[in-house]
Amino acid sequence: MTAWPPQVVLATRNLKKQKELQRILSSHGIDTVVQTLADYPDYIDDVVEDAADFEGNALLKARAVHRALGVAAIADDSGLCVDALNGMPGILSARWAGRHGDDTANLQLVLNQCKDIPAERRGAQFVAVVVYVAHDGREFTTRGEMRGHLIDAPRGDRGFGYDPIFVADGETATNAELTPERKDELSHRGKALAHLISLLAG
Amino acid sequence: MTAWPPQVVLATRNLKKQKELQRILSSHGIDTVVQTLADYPDYIDDVVEDAADFEGNALLKARAVHRALGVAAIADDSGLCVDALNGMPGILSARWAGRHGDDTANLQLVLNQCKDIPAERRGAQFVAVVVYVAHDGREFTTRGEMRGHLIDAPRGDRGFGYDPIFVADGETATNAELTPERKDELSHRGKALAHLISLLAG
Numbered sequence: 001m002t003a004w005p006p007q008v009v010l011a012t013r014n015l016k017k018q019k020e021l022q023r024i025l026s027s028h029g030i031d032t033v034v035q036t037l038a039d040y041p042d043y044i045d046d047v048v049e050d051a052a053d054f055e056g057n058a059l060l061k062a063r064a065v066h067r068a069l070g071v072a073a074i075a076d077d078s079g080l081c082v083d084a085l086n087g088m089p090g091i092l093s094a095r096w097a098g099r100h101g102d103d104t105a106n107l108q109l110v111l112n113q114c115k116d117i118p119a120e121r122r123g124a125q126f127v128a129v130v131v132y133v134a135h136d137g138r139e140f141t142t143r144g145e146m147r148g149h150l151i152d153a154p155r156g157d158r159g160f161g162y163d164p165i166f167v168a169d170g171e172t173a174t175n176a177e178l179t180p181e182r183k184d185e186l187s188h189r190g191k192a193l194a195h196l197i198s199l200l201a202g
Numbered sequence: 203m204t205a206w207p208p209q210v211v212l213a214t215r216n217l218k219k220q221k222e223l224q225r226i227l228s229s230h231g232i233d234t235v236v237q238t239l240a241d242y243p244d245y246i247d248d249v250v251e252d253a254a255d256f257e258g259n260a261l262l263k264a265r266a267v268h269r270a271l272g273v274a275a276i277a278d279d280s281g282l283c284v285d286a287l288n289g290m291p292g293i294l295s296a297r298w299a300g301r302h303g304d305d306t307a308n309l310q311l312v313l314n315q316c317k318d319i320p321a322e323r324r325g326a327q328f329v330a331v332v333v334y335v336a337h338d339g340r341e342f343t344t345r346g347e348m349r350g351h352l353i354d355a356p357r358g359d360r361g362f363g364y365d366p367i368f369v370a371d372g373e374t375a376t377n378a379e380l381t382p383e384r385k386d387e388l389s390h391r392g393k394a395l396a397h398l399i400s401l402l403a404g
Contacts (some may be wrong), residue, residue, distance in 0.1 A: 087288050098310070
């Protein structure tokens with residue numbers, strides 16, 4: 001068994017990811033403090049995310065943080081896989097329009113690319129792979145998926161990334177309209193983290 | 203046997219495609235005149251290219267022209283299929299950056315998306331499907347492929363579309379640096395048309 005440490009560094013500068021992870025850990029009764037790279041201003045993030053899949057990129061990020069800072073590290077690599085785009089943007093979700101982290105441009109590009117795709121072929125899924133590297137270097141990898149479909153125009157102002165254009169199976173609200181609690185129950189990241197938590201508790 | 207008619211309408215307004223088709227037919231000794239939709243100003247192009255593959259979209263375009271104008275029609279649906287993008291842009295090649303026919307934006311977007319892709323995973327292929335609908339309505343479909351890889355920055359000013367960033371297997375020049383004659387020997391479109399010509403001669 002590997003207990004959660006008092007603090008863990010999430011390999012990102014995305015504060016929305018931090019908030020989501022902190023909330024999910026809390027909901028499972030885990031009081032570990034989630035830090036990000038923003039808390040380590042001397043950390044130079046030179047990881048090129050050039051692996052071929054989510055697992056590879058999450059490993060690259062978590063190992064780099066663990067190696068550089070000597071702390072327990074966690075990384076998430078996640079994305080939207082659109083059926084009509086053969087599973088892309090996938091690992092390129094955060095840089096789909098060409099620049100890293102421009103949520104609005106990325107979302108708009110997917111909408112434009114899917115403009116002529118008829119309703120019956122608008123299926124998509126969110127995928128998240130979470131890698132945890134414990135202080136002693138042991139590695140744990142889990143995966144979560146959320147199946148749904150894309151709509152024509154964004155709705156909702158919660159969440160981030162592609163949340164405003166995605167409706168999960170069984171829901172009518174977009175991911176950006178769900179309450180955080182409901183999103184965490186359904187979401188790829190929520191599921192991957194729940195798996196990780198049970199793995200570490202096991 | 204279906205002889206080539208005196209003229210055939212290519213279902214496009216892209217004059218570079220017209221020129222390429224005319225040149226390829228000539229090189230096979232066929233003197234059919236290639237017209238385009240630009241020669242039919244009353245033709246209203248309301249075909250939404252919403253099929254799931256090249257074959258489907260080429261059929262949609264060729265049938266629409268044959269039905270509207272009552273002439274022999276030919277359509278090409280073609281694209282660049284990048285391994286690291288799971289075969290995309292594929293059927294969305296001409297509208298990859300969101301607007302139809304913006305070659306520069308499309309090419310630049312693919313370059314940006316592939317920026318971190320290492321050399322060993324930069325394989326790609328051009329695919330062309332050609333559909334010919336004879337005056338009497340008989341339909342013929344052929345396909346051609348050209349395998350190669352993507353480079354980092356455009357080179358050459360011949361050709362069109364993604365030609366400046368693609369180097370075919372066995373070549374060192376990009377498609378935009380090849381002579382037209384060499385390009386037609388190697389190219390997806392050249393091969394698909396050579397198949398069509400032998401099919402019709404058959």
